[in-house]
Amino acid sequence: MNDATGVQLQQGALRMALRPDIGGAIAGLWFDGMPVLRSCEPQALGGVRESACYPLVPYSNRIAQRRFSWLGRGYALAPNYDEPHNLHGTGWLGAWQVQEQSATRVALQYTHPSDAYWPFAFHAEQVFELAGDSLSITLSATNIDARQTPIGLGWHPYFVRRARSRVHLEVRHRWETDATRLPTTAVAQSALDADVAVLDLDNCFDGWSGPARIRDEKLSLRLTSSLNHAVVYTPRQRDYFCVEPVSHVNNALNSDDPKARGIIVLAAGESAQARMRLDIARA
Numbered sequence: 001m002n003d004a005t006g007v008q009l010q011q012g013a014l015r016m017a018l019r020p021d022i023g024g025a026i027a028g029l030w031f032d033g034m035p036v037l038r039s040c041e042p043q044a045l046g047g048v049r050e051s052a053c054y055p056l057v058p059y060s061n062r063i064a065q066r067r068f069s070w071l072g073r074g075y076a077l078a079p080n081y082d083e084p085h086n087l088h089g090t091g092w093l094g095a096w097q098v099q100e101q102s103a104t105r106v107a108l109q110y111t112h113p114s115d116a117y118w119p120f121a122f123h124a125e126q127v128f129e130l131a132g133d134s135l136s137i138t139l140s141a142t143n144i145d146a147r148q149t150p151i152g153l154g155w156h157p158y159f160v161r162r163a164r165s166r167v168h169l170e171v172r173h174r175w176e177t178d179a180t181r182l183p184t185t186a187v188a189q190s191a192l193d194a195d196v197a198v199l200d201l202d203n204c205f206d207g208w209s210g211p212a213r214i215r216d217e218k219l220s221l222r223l224t225s226s227l228n229h230a231v232v233y234t235p236r237q238r239d240y241f242c243v244e245p246v247s248h249v250n251n252a253l254n255s256d257d258p259k260a261r262g263i264i265v266l267a268a269g270e271s272a273q274a275r276m277r278l279d280i281a282r283a
């Protein structure tokens with residue numbers, strides 16, 4: 001179903017509402033009427049930072065002081081966020097267009113020209129596929145610039161925080177951060193397994209393997225992805241928390257070896273793709 005402010009799909013107990021015009025974001029995802037992600041009806045969504053989930057392209061998380069170097073050239077970015085660092089790329093700030101739609105599938109597209117917010121032109125597509133108990137999303141980016149370009153991919157879902165919310169991920173390292181939330185050192189960690197109530201994280205984890213399991217008193221969720229990094233954000237005094245599948249470590253472009261930290265390098269015309277799937281059941 002489409003209306004003036006969004007696109008909606010429903011399969012069995014699962015309903016999803018999209019706002020292509022607001023960052024290609026999911027406004028809401030419900031299972032038997034219960035919010036799976038932080039959710040509102042599409043016409044009520046005031047901005048992408050209030051959404052249920054939005055795409056991260058052409059990078060995730062922070063670029064320190066809005067500056068980076070690539071192939072021997074330095075770049076300074078126009079600010080896209082209310083802090084000293086730029087955040088989450090450009091896809092979440094633009095309008096996406098519906099490319100195709102069926103009863104169970106919606107494809108969106110977004111083209112970014114070279115500009116002050118990101119110097120490399122690229123084309124991105126998102127495909128959402130809904131089943132009765134799962135949501136699958138594919139995100140792809142194609143380099144339409146003449147130059148070799150760095151790319152990062154990911155998503156920023158906001159899970160509903162309930163009284164007994166718990167998260168489990170198998171990982172290899174947790175990246176410690178400084179006072180401005182930039183990564184400093186990687187600390188060995190075999191797993192994250194804890195009640196959300198005791199966590200206070202805004203950290204990237206690498207070596208993520210297997211499903212992330214997110215459970216509470218109402219729902220049991222299984223999050224899988226082709227990506228092997230995850231940012232876990234558990235702000236205190238909020239009604240949500242985030243487990244974000246991402247391709248690279250935060251601020252990877254300013255590291256000594258961006259590729260080793262997950263940055264994808266695309267020649268002109270080349271594409272990269274990532275997938276995530278959320279399986280949903282009652283607890």
